[in-house]
Structure formats: structure tokens, C-alpha cells
Amino acid sequence: MVKVDLSGAKAFFTGNGPDYSAAEAAHKVLAERSGAGADFLGWPELPAKIRETELDRIVAAAEKIRSRSSVLVVIGIGGSYLGAKGAIEFLRPNPGPGDTRVLFAGNGVNPDYLYDIIGQLADRDFDVNVISKSGTTLEPAVSFRIFRDILSAKYGDEANDHIFATTDAKRGVLKSLADANGWESFVVPDDVGGRYSVFSAVGLLPMAVAGIDVRKVIDCAVKEFKALDERSESNPAWQYAAARQNLYASGKKVELLACFDPKFRWMAEWWKQLYGESEGKDKIGIFPASVEFTADLHSMGQYIQDGERILMETVVRFDECMTFMEVPFVSSNADGLNYLAGRDLGEIGRVIEDAVMEAHISGGVPCMTVSVKKRNEEGLASLVCFFELACGISGYMSGVNPFNQPGVEAYKKNMFRMLGKPGAV
Amino acid sequence: MVKVDLSGAKAFFTGNGPDYSAAEAAHKVLAERSGAGADFLGWPELPAKIRETELDRIVAAAEKIRSRSSVLVVIGIGGSYLGAKGAIEFLRPNPGPGDTRVLFAGNGVNPDYLYDIIGQLADRDFDVNVISKSGTTLEPAVSFRIFRDILSAKYGDEANDHIFATTDAKRGVLKSLADANGWESFVVPDDVGGRYSVFSAVGLLPMAVAGIDVRKVIDCAVKEFKALDERSESNPAWQYAAARQNLYASGKKVELLACFDPKFRWMAEWWKQLYGESEGKDKIGIFPASVEFTADLHSMGQYIQDGERILMETVVRFDECMTFMEVPFVSSNADGLNYLAGRDLGEIGRVIEDAVMEAHISGGVPCMTVSVKKRNEEGLASLVCFFELACGISGYMSGVNPFNQPGVEAYKKNMFRMLGKPGAV
Numbered sequence: 001m002v003k004v005d006l007s008g009a010k011a012f013f014t015g016n017g018p019d020y021s022a023a024e025a026a027h028k029v030l031a032e033r034s035g036a037g038a039d040f041l042g043w044p045e046l047p048a049k050i051r052e053t054e055l056d057r058i059v060a061a062a063e064k065i066r067s068r069s070s071v072l073v074v075i076g077i078g079g080s081y082l083g084a085k086g087a088i089e090f091l092r093p094n095p096g097p098g099d100t101r102v103l104f105a106g107n108g109v110n111p112d113y114l115y116d117i118i119g120q121l122a123d124r125d126f127d128v129n130v131i132s133k134s135g136t137t138l139e140p141a142v143s144f145r146i147f148r149d150i151l152s153a154k155y156g157d158e159a160n161d162h163i164f165a166t167t168d169a170k171r172g173v174l175k176s177l178a179d180a181n182g183w184e185s186f187v188v189p190d191d192v193g194g195r196y197s198v199f200s201a202v203g204l205l206p207m208a209v210a211g212i213d214v215r216k217v218i219d220c221a222v223k224e225f226k227a228l229d230e231r232s233e234s235n236p237a238w239q240y241a242a243a244r245q246n247l248y249a250s251g252k253k254v255e256l257l258a259c260f261d262p263k264f265r266w267m268a269e270w271w272k273q274l275y276g277e278s279e280g281k282d283k284i285g286i287f288p289a290s291v292e293f294t295a296d297l298h299s300m301g302q303y304i305q306d307g308e309r310i311l312m313e314t315v316v317r318f319d320e321c322m323t324f325m326e327v328p329f330v331s332s333n334a335d336g337l338n339y340l341a342g343r344d345l346g347e348i349g350r351v352i353e354d355a356v357m358e359a360h361i362s363g364g365v366p367c368m369t370v371s372v373k374k375r376n377e378e379g380l381a382s383l384v385c386f387f388e389l390a391c392g393i394s395g396y397m398s399g400v401n402p403f404n405q406p407g408v409e410a411y412k413k414n415m416f417r418m419l420g421k422p423g424a425v
Numbered sequence: 426m427v428k429v430d431l432s433g434a435k436a437f438f439t440g441n442g443p444d445y446s447a448a449e450a451a452h453k454v455l456a457e458r459s460g461a462g463a464d465f466l467g468w469p470e471l472p473a474k475i476r477e478t479e480l481d482r483i484v485a486a487a488e489k490i491r492s493r494s495s496v497l498v499v500i501g502i503g504g505s506y507l508g509a510k511g512a513i514e515f516l517r518p519n520p521g522p523g524d525t526r527v528l529f530a531g532n533g534v535n536p537d538y539l540y541d542i543i544g545q546l547a548d549r550d551f552d553v554n555v556i557s558k559s560g561t562t563l564e565p566a567v568s569f570r571i572f573r574d575i576l577s578a579k580y581g582d583e584a585n586d587h588i589f590a591t592t593d594a595k596r597g598v599l600k601s602l603a604d605a606n607g608w609e610s611f612v613v614p615d616d617v618g619g620r621y622s623v624f625s626a627v628g629l630l631p632m633a634v635a636g637i638d639v640r641k642v643i644d645c646a647v648k649e650f651k652a653l654d655e656r657s658e659s660n661p662a663w664q665y666a667a668a669r670q671n672l673y674a675s676g677k678k679v680e681l682l683a684c685f686d687p688k689f690r691w692m693a694e695w696w697k698q699l700y701g702e703s704e705g706k707d708k709i710g711i712f713p714a715s716v717e718f719t720a721d722l723h724s725m726g727q728y729i730q731d732g733e734r735i736l737m738e739t740v741v742r743f744d745e746c747m748t749f750m751e752v753p754f755v756s757s758n759a760d761g762l763n764y765l766a767g768r769d770l771g772e773i774g775r776v777i778e779d780a781v782m783e784a785h786i787s788g789g790v791p792c793m794t795v796s797v798k799k800r801n802e803e804g805l806a807s808l809v810c811f812f813e814l815a816c817g818i819s820g821y822m823s824g825v826n827p828f829n830q831p832g833v834e835a836y837k838k839n840m841f842r843m844l845g846k847p848g849a850v
Contacts, residue, residue, distance in 0.1 A: 419780075
């Protein structure tokens with residue numbers, strides 16, 4: 001389980017501080033499925049359920065793909081993209097020589113981007129995992145047409161064997177296509193929204209192809225959700241949800257998610273969708289942004305330290321790095337760094353984390369930390385389960401339905417009309 | 426030159442709208458070097474100056490590196506990192522088989538990240554470009570120690586021939602080391618701050634190694650800065666600076682820089698440093714954030730459409746894509762997309778851009794556009810010169826010194842004390 005530390009935010013709390021009774025009430029509504037959006041509350045049970053149903057088949061399909069293809073093209077957008085992308089960049093960002101690379105298409109219609117992916121395929125063997133609840137979302141559907149053409153040209157009648165569809169269990173265009181063409185298919189659950197779907201086949205198949213031990217991730221996630229069901233002020237999800245709502249009420253309108261490990265960059269993108277899409281509605285919501293330290297201390301650091309005081313900061317920390325590396329000793333000591341010689345970079349990094357938070361707090365930015373032991377499968381499961389639950393609680397505390405996204409339709413409506421889709425108005 | 430379109434922001438302007446007389450006054454202060462930070466106003470002349478001084482030597486060094494090494498490790502942070510990273514990801518993100526890859530180290534001390542870069546070097550030939558005005562900034566200095574060790578182990582006495590230093594012209598630790606060891610060195614100009622240095626050797630050497638035609642970039646930039654010196658309301662830098670200050674005054678505290686081309690992602694990071702570090706001080710400043718469309722319409726789209734109304738949006742547009750790609754025709758039309766068959770993805774993308782802006786404007790988000798013809802060398806020069814000048818004007822309009830960054834010192838001071846640096850307090 002993650003550990004949340006609110007000591008760096010304490011001086012900024014208003015009123016009676018974080019409202020744990022409101023967090024408790026929100027947790028109750030969530031657990032009893034008695035609030036708005038209750039039809040999309042399948043995610044706390046998802047890890048246990050997937051282990052009983054599709055996990056073996058996901059792992060087998062991934063092994064098949066890994067054994068024969070050097071690339072997997074994943075076609076999905078939003079929740080059908082960011083979870084897997086985040087997890088892969090977090091745990092397996094640099095494929096080794098024998099690994100299958102996972103490339104993401106379908107998250108846009110930019111032809112230069114697609115051209116690059118096609119160029120990276122070259123004459124390599126590849127598979128396609130198309131992910132869409134309906135099969136009619138424009139961006140992935142357009143990409144899928146293009147990659148189906150490439151598969152057909154390359155593999156002829158065998159092309160169907162190279163397509164894996166993750167879609168609705170029973171209905172929809174993609175499900176029909178999968179059945180008609182014999183594509184192996186996996187389920188996008190009915191009771192889980194896209195941004196909560198990373199522990200379904202949506203996220204797990206690409207993750208497994210990239211070489212992540214998804215059984216371990218799921219085993220950990222099952223335990224995590226169980227532990228997070230605790231109803232007390234020591235529940236880190238309550239702490240985080242209640243603290244950020246208190247800070248938001250006092251005018252901290254932007255939450256910066258900061259991490260000192262560059263491999264967290266795409267997990268932060270996943271987090272931005274989770275929180276932005278869940279809470280940003282009805283003209284309210286904390287605006288989610290992210291920074292990568294220490295790099296961004298030399299770009300956004302000035303603003304954070306001394307710009308408009310609308311920021312709160314949440315630092316994701318790891319107790320240990322995966323690698324041990326020492327600062328070398330240099331006899332001339334021209335750069336004056338010998339006081340660090342022989343010290344582990346990971347340890348130096350943790351000192352810097354403390355130094356940065358101390359600076360930001362003194363500059364007027366409340367800092368919370370969310371820490372896990374390591375950047376490994378267990379750490380991934382802990383972070384995902386924690387952020388998912390805290391998001392639901394925080395959303396209910398703010399009074400919105402955290403599980404819908406009505407605002408996403410506005411551009412689609414305009415788009416279909418302007419593109420001349422038959423029947424669009 | 427870029428074209429700025431403010432029509433999507435018009436309904437949101439307050440008072441008498443954008444204050445062009447204030448923009449004119451700010452431009453005058455900037456051109457006459459009569460305001461705060463005037464010692465750092467060398468950047469408008471930088472392209473012309475570099476062409477006369479170091480450009481030939483930069484190109485020659487890049488050719489040498491390209492001809493012998495498959496990797497260039499660039500060691501720098503902040504302004505010594507984001508310009509080159511942005512430009513390379515914008516123009517040459519996918520090195521071909523014969524190209525030299527540019528990897529960035531030195532922008533942090535995370536050992537897992539450095540370990541990965543070292544792993545990518547494997548037994549390949551490589552060069553190092555270390556970029557630091559002083560040579561004592563902690564993160565790049567630590568990395569440089571590590572990569573010097575690797576170079577020495579690999580090349581012995583020849584290691585010095587593989588190091589290129591971009592540093593102060595006359596003084597500092599790195600300059601002394603370069604002189605003592607015979608490293609070829611290039612200049613970090615005295616009168617240009619890090620975030621404005623992309624058209625010095627800081628940005629140009631890595632860009633040239635990546636295969637970017639830096640002579641073309643610089644030729645275009647010389648013309649751009651000349652054209653942008655126009656003193657009238659048709660100057661796009663006045664338009665953008667005055668519009669965003671008007672919107673900020675009315676409560677739009679966050680500016681989202683949006684682009685529909687994923688290759689702009691790192692240019693947006695460069696832009697965030699430029700604006701965040703220039704304007705975020707004295708407890709004021711627009712908070713800079715970025716989104717990549719259409720991908721992020723399925724993550725941040727909900728918030729943008731319907732969250733707290735503190736956003737303004739600036740969309741970077743390209744009149745043309747570099748690639749032509751058609752939507753394939755599928756006889757079954759199961760996905761219902763045949764109404765798009767035969768149409769160019771670039772054209773479809775531009776329709777979507779219009780659809781998205783219409784949706785966001787109707788949701789209460791003022792939208793500005795900044796457009797250039799293409800994502801090529803000329804487009805890069807146009808965008809960089811425009812954003813640099815507009816930033817200086819906008820900063821002066823808001824009353825701050827846009828060319829300092831006093832807030833960056835706070836974490837460093839804590840860090841040196843907590844790490845036990847001799848003499849630190």
C-alpha cells in the first residue's frame with residue numbers, strides 16, 4: 001500500500017483541515033454503489049475478476065505475440081491507451097533485442113505520426129491489438145482500417161490470426177467484426193469506464209506483450225483493493241482525497257503531480273486523465289498538471305517557487321531505486337563534487353526530493369507525498385489502486401459524478417457534422 | 426512568420442480588449458534594452474551573430490560526430506536541454522539506420538535513467554556534448570563525471586577527442602577543463618539566458634548531429650526576427666502577448682498549449698519553460714500547461730470542456746502535414762467510415778481542429794491559434810522566434826523582469842546544505 005504524508009500541506013489547510021467524515025461518507029457511497037455513476041463501479045473487483053476469467057488467455061496471447069512478432073501495434077485512445085502506455089513506460093520502457101516493441105497508433109489521425117509507425121514496422125512481423133468498446137470511435141477506427149490493409153497485404157488470409165480485439169463482450173461493430181473474422185477477442189467490461197480499465201484486458205494484453213509480469217501485478221492489485229477498503233483516517237485514499245479537496249476549497253486550483261523518476265512521465269498522463277476526466281465537470285475541478293524532476297526544476301521551478309499561488313503539489317516517491325550507481329571520484333576535483341564521491345545517486349536523489357519540497361513549501365506551495373517501495377510490479381499496482389480509489393472518493397466529496405464524461409461529446413458532435421457524417425447534425 | 430488568429434478569444438476579452446499600446450511600449454523597452462533584465466537581450470541578434478561566428482564550426486563538429494559515432498550523449502539541463510530536445514523531436518524524432526541518435530543525460534540524477542542510457546550505448550561508438558555555463562550545476566556535473574569515466578575506459582587517451590563542451594567563452598570550471606584537456610568548445614553567450622539559447626551552440630550542435638539542417642533554421646530565424654520587429658498591431662507577437670494578458674486579467678489563470686501533431690510534444694515543454702520561467706514570479710503569472718490532441722481530448726477533454734473556467738487555450742496549427750495518407754475504402758463499411766474514404770488524413774485533422782475549437786469556445790474557453798505552414802525547419806524558426814519575442818513583450822506587459830529566474834535558487838540552496846556541500850549553509 002502507498003504511504004501518504006500530508007505534513008508538507010498541514011500549514012495550508014483551512015477550516016478544520018481535511019474532512020475525514022466527508023471522505024468516509026464518499027467511500028460508503030462508493031462501496032454501496034448508491035451514488036451517481038454507480039453502474040461504473042466494477043473496477044475495485046476487476047483484478048480479482050480478471051484473474052478468474054481472462055488472465056490466462058491474456059498471458060497466452062501475449063506469449064504467442066512475443067514469440068512471433070517484433071512489434072505489437074495497439075490501436076486505442078484515451079482510457080484504451082494511457083493505462084498500458086503508462087505502465088509500459090514505467091516498467092519496461094526500453095525493449096531488449098529479443099523483446100516485442102509495443103507501438104500505439106489510433107490516438108489521433110495525424111498522418112505524419114502514422115507514417116512513422118508504419119516506417120518502424122518496415123518488414124518486421126507484427127500483430128495488432130485493436131481496443132474499442134464500440135468500434136466506432138473515429139480515431140482508432142481510421143487507424144484500424146489502415147493497419148488492416150497493411151496486415152492483409154503482408155499476411156493474406158493469415159491476417160485474421162494477427163488481430164486481437166479488446167471490445168464489448170456481446171455487441172457493437174468491433175465485436176461483430178471479431179466474431180465474423182475469427183479474431184481472438186477480450187472484454188472491455190460494461191461496469192468499468194475507460195480511465196479505470198488498466199487492469200482489464202485493455203491494459204493487460206499490451207503490458208504482457210511488453211514483458212511485464214501481469215500475474216504479479218494482478219495478485220498485488222487484489223491485495224491492494226482489499227487493504228484500501230479500510231474505513232479509517234489511516235486509509236491513504238481518504239488522506240489524499242480529503243487533503244486535496246481542502247486545499248482546492250482554499251484556492252489551490254492546480255495540482256502538480258511531480259516525480260523524480262523520468263519513467264513516471266506517462267503514468268502522470270494516465271493520472272491526468274483519471275483525475276481531470278473524473279473531477280473536471282459542472283464548472284469545477286482541480287486542474288491536473290505534471291512535472292518531471294529534477295529536469296523541470298530548471299524549467300517550471302521558477303513558477304512553482306514564485307508564480308501565482310494557485311498550486312498544490314503531490315510528489316510520487318520511491319523508497320529505493322532499481323539501480324545502484326555511485327558518483328565517481330575525480331582527483332582534480334575541478335567541479336568541486338568530491339564531497340559526493342562514493343555516494344549512491346539514489347540516496348542523493350532522495351535528499352534532493354526533501355530539499356525541493358522544503359523550498360516549495362516555504363514558497364507557499366502545499367506539498368503532499370505518495371510513496372511506494374520501488375518502481376516495480378508491486379509499486380505499479382499500489383499506485384494504480386490508490387489513485388483510482390482516491391479519485392472516486394475525491395470526486396464524490398466534490399459533489400460531481402466521478403464516473404461520467406459528458407463533456408467529451410461536444411467536439412465529437414461538431415466533428416461528425418463538419419466532416420459530413422451521414423445523419424450528423 | 427506565424428499567423429495569430431484571435432477570433433476564438435474575442436468574446437472573452439474584457440475592457441477595451443488587447444492593449445496594443447502596452448504591447449508597443451513593452452516592445453520598445455525590449456528593443457531599446459531599457460528595462461529590467463536588459464543584460465540578457467542578446468537573443469534577437471543571436472541567429473545573425475551565430476552565422477558569422479560559430480555556425481561553420483558547429484556544422485563541421487556535427488559532421489565529424491555523425492561520421493564516426495552512432496550516439497551523441499548530450500549532458501545539460503533546463504535551457505541546455507529543452508530547446509534541442511524540442512527541435513529534434515519536432516523534426517527528426519526517429520533516426521534512420523545510418524543516423525546518429527541523440528540521447529539526453531544530465532537532466533536529473535536518477536540512476537535508473539542513467540543506467541538505461543548507458544545500456545543503450547552498449548559497445549557503440551559515441552561522443553559527449555556537455556553543456557553548462559559554469560560547469561558546476563549539480564545534475565549535469567554528476568552525469569559528466571560518469572560519462573567521462575565511460576569514455577576513458579573505452580577510448581583511453583583518445584577520450585578527449587570525443588568531448589565537446591558548450592560553455593562560457595572565457596571563465597568557469599567547464600571552460601578551464603576544456604582548455605586544459607583540448608576539448609573542442611562552443612560558446613554559451615553571456616547576454617542570452619538558458620531558455621532563450623536554442624539558436625546558440627547549446628541547441629544547434631545536438632540538432633545538427635540529429636540531422637537537422639541548422640543553416641536553414643538559422644537563415645530563417647534571421648529573417649523572422651527582422652520581420653517581427655514591425656511596430657504595429659499586425660505584429661503577431663503583439664497580438665498574442667496582448668491577448669493573453671487581457672485574458673489573464675479576467676481570471677484565465679492557466680494557458681493550455683495544444684497541438685494536433687504529437688511531434689510538437691517536446692516543443693510544448695520548451696514553451697512551458699520559456700513562459701513559466703519568464704512570467705511566473707512576484708506571485709503572478711499564467712500557469713503554462715500543454716495537451717496533445719486528439720489523444721488528450723479523450724483524457725483532458727472533459728475538464729477543458731466543462732471544468733473550472735480558468736483556462737485559455739492556444740492551438741499551434743500547421744497548414745499542411747508532411748505526409749499524404751488516405752482513409753481506405755472498406756466494402757462492408759461495418760464501422761460506417763466510408764464517408765471518409767479517399768479523404769486525406771491531414772485534411773480530416775484540420776476539420777477536427779476547427780470542430781474542437783468551436784466546442785471549447787462554446788464551453789467557455791477562449792481559443793487563440795498560432796499557425797505556420799509546415800512542420801519543417803522554417804516552421805521551427807518561425808515558432809521559436811515568435812514565442813521568444815512574444816514572451817519578452819508579455820512579461821514586460823505584466824510588470825515582471827522576464828529575463829531572470831531568482832526562484833530557481835531556492836531548492837539548490839537547500840540541496841547543497843542537505844547534501845553537505847563544503848561551505849553551504
